[in-house]
Amino acid sequence: MSKKTDAQEKKHAKQAEKQAQKEAQQRAKREAVEAREKAKREDAEAREKAKREAEEAREKAKREAEEAKETAKREAVEAKETAKREAVEAKERAKREAEEAKETAKREAVKAKETAKREAEEAKETAKREAVEAKERAKREAEETKERAKREAEAAKENAKREAIEAERAKRAEVQAEKEAVKAAKEEAKEAQGKASAQPYEGMVKLAIASPVDYDQLKQLEEDLRQVPDLRLELVGGSVDEGIKIVVSMSKPVLLVQLLGKLPPVEQAIKKGREIEVKLKAKQ
DSSP, rough: HHHHHOOOOHHOOOOOHHHHHHHHHHHHHHHHHHHHHHHHHHHHHHHHHHHHHHHHHHHHHHHHHHHHHHHHHHHHHHHHHHHHHHHHHHHHHHHHHHHHHHHHHHHHHHHHHHHHHHHHHHHHHHHHHHHHHHHHHHHHHHHHHHHHHHHHHHHHHHHHHHHHHHHHHHHHHHHHHEEEEEEHHHHHHHHHHHHHTOEEEEEEEEEOOOOOOOHHHHHHHHHHTTTTTEEEEEEEEETTEEEEEEEEEEEEOOHHHHHHHHHEEEEEEEETTTTTEEOOOOOO
16 A cells, blocks of 8 residues: 555656646746847847937938038039139220220320421421330230239139139048048947957847858857857757747856857857847858
């Protein structure tokens, strides 16, 4: 009777143990699903936030570039119009001065002719000299007027040229500013990735295996992870929609991104949100 009772008790204990194991497995499965859903939501929120911030930065840079371009365009048009007006004014002024000099010379020649006529032969030489002097003076004045108009036109041309050069310089500065902004963004991204690689992890962490997946390399990765001190391989699974996922836990802080990057099957490990994306090497 005692042996039968002992057997029954062992049977009940074994059933209870199996039931407890089953409940523990179900609880672990639920917790893993909840952790996966939470991580998925947080990753989606982080992606959406980053997308909004990038879009805002891109729109701002675009607006500023358009404003600078429009300003340079307006200034170039205004400079061109100013130079054009100044050239026209200089030309008109030179024309007026030449006409005035011509009229003056004409009047003086007529006056000299009348004076020579009145003074007859005695004044003839004087009138001739005065006519010659008047002609030379008119010629000099016309030359001076022509030179002055030429200098003013050259000055206007140089001014327009300088303004065009300044507009071109402004355009080059705009292009350089865009290049420097792109370079700064790349440097910030690189620095952020470096900081992410130096971040220690502790507790549960999900590794997302990037497609396409080489299953021989995946198997080798699992074996390598099992050999890492203070790290435990908790779960390996996945689906067609989500891809392959590996869940690991660490009892102590571990530089997990750096560690993964050094494992033979791993080509690259990148922190993405609360997950670490792992790209495996293609098997040779």
